[in-house]
Amino acid sequence: MSRFLEGQRRRHAPKLDTVLLETVRESVLAGRGPVTPSTVAAAIQASGRLLGTAGALDAAESINAELSGLGPLQQLAQDPLVTDIFVNGPDSVWFDRGRGLERSLLRFDAEHHVRSLASRLVAAGGRRLDDGSPCVDVRLKGGYRVHAVLAPISTAGTLLSIRIRREQVFTLPELRASGMFSEKIEEVLRAIIERRLSFLISGATGSGKTTLLSTLLGLSHPDERLVLIEDAAELNPVHPHVVCLESRHRNLEGEGSLDLAELVRQALRMRPDRLIVGECRGAEVRELLTALNTGHTGGGGTIHANTAESVPARLVALGALAGMNAEAVQLQVSSALDVVIHVARGRTGRQVTSIGMMAQTPQGPEVVPALTLRRDGIEEGPAWPELSSRLTLGLGT
Missing domain, CATH: 3.30.450.370 (Beta-Lactamase)
Known part of the structure; x- marks a missing residue:
């Protein structure tokens, strides 16, 4: 039985000795060095409690979690x-x-x-x-x-x-084996990166956007320089040249904040081959769209959206936070983005449910379905001929 399952089954496990916890806490915090497993073990031994080998190990693990981990x-x-x-x-x-x-x-x-x-x-x-x-x-x-x-x-x-x-980053074959997408979708995803199409991965919280993005970025050519901008560092692509910029909250005095929009502006001075915003959620969308419209192809990020088709409206709403009107955002979107990949989490796990192409219509930019996951397989949509042509793929199923 794994340690996880064993812990889950310990309904009536003995509670951590609070007296021992306080004794060890005072001992290790009185020292000048950091709290480490070895200092905790030494403090337990110095406490004089007769716990036995197994008891001492359990106590050390529990106290380490209380002092420097996630506790229970x-x-x-x-x-x-x-x-x-x-x-x-x-x-x-x-x-x-x-x-x-x-x-x-x-x-x-x-x-x-x-x-x-x-x-x-x-x-x-x-x-x-x-x-x-x-x-x-x-x-x-x-x-x-x-x-x-x-x-x-x-x-x-x-x-x-x-x-x-x-820290583990899955490969595309591993994600396919887990049921996230079919072999045909895997081929398309690889070609999107190889052909340097600009893309967004859309989906709800916990749908696998970041997992898929990390994997796709690892497919970038080793000579490319990837600059990642995130609110909290979560992306960790397997690639030899990755630079990550992370936003900073205000300190206790209410100063020192650095938002994503400023980080995107700074990243443009760092000669990125691929500019990635981990999650588009605010005014930084203006800088990202501008970058994708000025030669920084192959970039993108993730965005919260219920469907791929709702991404243009979501971008308009985010653009409003940056002071852009709907028309300005729509003009930027239609030429900045090529593909929207939508992921969702169902009863069977996380899946790529559709891939669509951004197209300009009289009503504004729209995401036209290219491939859609159905119960009986992958359905080719109106945008599939154009997408397959750009990716130099055959039109076979």
Whole structure:
């Protein structure tokens, strides 16, 4: 049985000795060095408690999680398939392993334990969580992105949402084997990158946009320079030349913020061969569309949208945040973007459900379906002849 499943089944596992925890906490924090597994183990041994070998190992693991990890949630994070953890209350812990949300057997003793963990995690990210700042988003070492909300903003008490960045990047064949797309879709995706078409990957939260984008970027030619702009670093393509710029929140004094729009402007001075915005969610869309219209082909990013066809309207809405009117955005979109790849999460997992081409119509830019996933296979749409021609693919099914 895996450590994850073993931990999930420990409904009646003994609680962490609070006296030992406080003793070890005081000992390691009194030292000048960082909190490490070795310093925790030494402090446990120095406490004089007779725990035995197995007991000492369990205590060291639990205390390490309490002092520098995710506390009781650490055992969930140890499962390599878990991408998200949600705490909706002391007795409501959920996780996602790629098949939709599942309820955990983990429980917190009380609401103040959840708040204490949330406050510690936020503090580790250099920010504060209190009544004056009840909603906070931070990124921690280890690839954790933590969002916390306090009561009374949350009517259910302290809420925690933790997204885990995994170092493993899947190959296209691995994603195809998992059921994300067919062999024909894989061929098209490879050709989109090879032919340097500008693209957006659309979909809902947790649909696999970032996973697919990381994999596709790894297909870029080794001689290309990839500049990635993200709100929180999640992309990790397997490529020899990657530069990542990450936005910065305001500090405790309310200064020092650096948004995505400014980072895109800075990235244009770094001679990117591919300019990628991890997630288009605000005024940075103006800079991205401008870049894609001025010779920076092959770039793109992800965007939240219900369908591929709704992407143009979504871009118009984001452009309004940058002070652009609908007509200006539509003119930019029609010449900046070539392809929209839509992903969705269903009962069978994450799937590429459609690939469409951006086309200019009298009503403005529209995404015309090229390939659409149906129950009985892949259906070719009106834009497939043009897309296959641009990708130099055959028209066979």
